[in-house]
Amino acid sequence: MYPAAFDYVAPRTVDETLAILADRGEDVKILAGGQSLIPLMKLRLAMPKKLVDINRVPGLDTVGVADGHLTVGALTRHNDMVHSEVVAAENHTMAAAAPWISDPLVRNLGTVGGSLAHSDPQGDWGSVMLACGAEMVARTTRGQRTIPVGEFFVDLFTSALEPDELLTEIHVPRYQGPAGGTYLKLERKVGDYATVGVAVHLQLDAGRQRIEQAGIALTAVGPKNIKAVDAEQALVGQVPGDDLFAEAAELAAAAAEPRTDVRGSADYKRSVVSTFVRRGLSRAAEQAGRA
Numbered sequence: 572m573y574p575a576a577f578d579y580v581a582p583r584t585v586d587e588t589l590a591i592l593a594d595r596g597e598d599v600k601i602l603a604g605g606q607s608l609i610p611l612m613k614l615r616l617a618m619p620k621k622l623v624d625i626n627r628v629p630g631l632d633t634v635g636v637a638d639g640h641l642t643v644g645a646l647t648r649h650n651d652m653v654h655s656e657v658v659a660a661e662n663h664t665m666a667a668a669a670p671w672i673s674d675p676l677v678r679n680l681g682t683v684g685g686s687l688a689h690s691d692p693q694g695d696w697g698s699v700m701l702a703c704g705a706e707m708v709a710r711t712t713r714g715q716r717t718i719p720v721g722e723f724f725v726d727l728f729t730s731a732l733e734p735d736e737l738l739t740e741i742h743v744p745r746y747q748g749p750a751g752g753t754y755l756k757l758e759r760k761v762g763d764y765a766t767v768g769v770a771v772h773l774q775l776d777a778g779r780q781r782i783e784q785a786g787i788a789l790t791a792v793g794p795k796n797i798k799a800v801d802a803e804q805a806l807v808g809q810v811p812g813d814d815l816f817a818e819a820a821e822l823a824a825a826a827a828e829p830r831t832d833v834r835g836s837a838d839y840k841r842s843v844v845s846t847f848v849r850r851g852l853s854r855a856a857e858q859a860g861r862a
């Protein structure tokens with residue numbers, strides 16, 4: 572099916588983009604990689620009056636380190652995350668997740684910011700950002716605000732972004748001590764959305780004795796990406812070990828809200844969450860230097 576008719580504009584600066592968004596509000600949609608928006612428009616589930624294509628706006632696709640953060644521009648392609656030396660050196664969870672996003676075609680076009688703004692509970696980056704405690708930086712003509720990731724995912728396909736807000740970058744805290752993390756994903760075939768995904772982040776104290784920070788988040792087992800808060804809290808201050816990880820895995824499974832569908836039964840998905848959390852925590856502890 573063809574999309575409904577729409578106007579198209581391709582601004583060259585962030586300020587120009589923000590002015591267009593301010594002018595047209597809810598009638599406008601930002602076009603990034605188009606990997607989610609275009610299919611929705613073809614199905615006429617989205618019928619924006621105007622598309623603002625941000626692909627020609629410079630400066631939105633850089634990955635770097637600044638002020639204690641790993642900074643990821645919203646327009647950074649999934650594939651650039653796969654090949655980023657900065658990501659590989661800085662964050663185990665992000666580096667592990669990037670190659671799991673869909674297939675090479677989607678990875679070449681789709682963007683990290685587009686994925687987060689789309690707020691699909693099957694989106695892999697959402698869980699990574701929840702586990703790592705990221706912050707979203709958004710701009711309008713009125714100014715800039717920073718949204719903690721815990722407040723960013725509001726509901727199914729609904730983020731905290733206002734219609735006139737441009738997500739410009741994502742800040743992920745740098746490790747402050749020995750740390751590890753990973754992303755585990757079960758998919759029916761290569762390139763598919765997750766049946767279940769689990770993002771894990773662990774940081775130990777300087778002596779590698781106890782857990783200082785824990786992040787666990789779940790993909791595709793609820794109406795939005797889920798932060799397994801009880802599981803995280805059970806880990807903090809404790810000595811890493813198999814029994815502790817098994818306890819956290821059960822708490823994370825209890826936080827999941829899976830539904831039975833073509834990808835598997837709710838019970839099966841819950842059991843995969845538990846297995847992945849246990850496995851992910853062991854791997855993260857090992858990376859942090861605590862086998």
Ligand SMILES: Cc1cc2nc3c(=O)[nH]c(=O)nc-3n(C[C@H](O)[C@H](O)[C@H](O)COP(=O)(O)OP(=O)(O)OC[C@H]3O[C@@H](n4cnc5c(N)ncnc54)[C@H](O)[C@@H]3O)c2cc1C
Pocket residue numbers: 600601602603604605606607608609645646671672673674677680681682683684685686688689691693694695696732736737738739762763764765
């Ligand atoms: C076949 C297929 C398989 C896929 N598999 C996976 C998968 O396994 N895992 C996964 O995580 N994803 C998967 N995806 C989704 C993919 O990751 C998309 O790239 C992503 O969902 C949207 O990013 P985009 O850049 O294409 O955004 P677009 O489609 O351009 O936009 C999506 C939404 O975000 C808004 N938006 C985009 N950028 C901004 C911004 N900077 N500020 C504010 N709003 C913005 C748009 O207005 C729109 O509402 C798949 C997609 C396809 C087509």
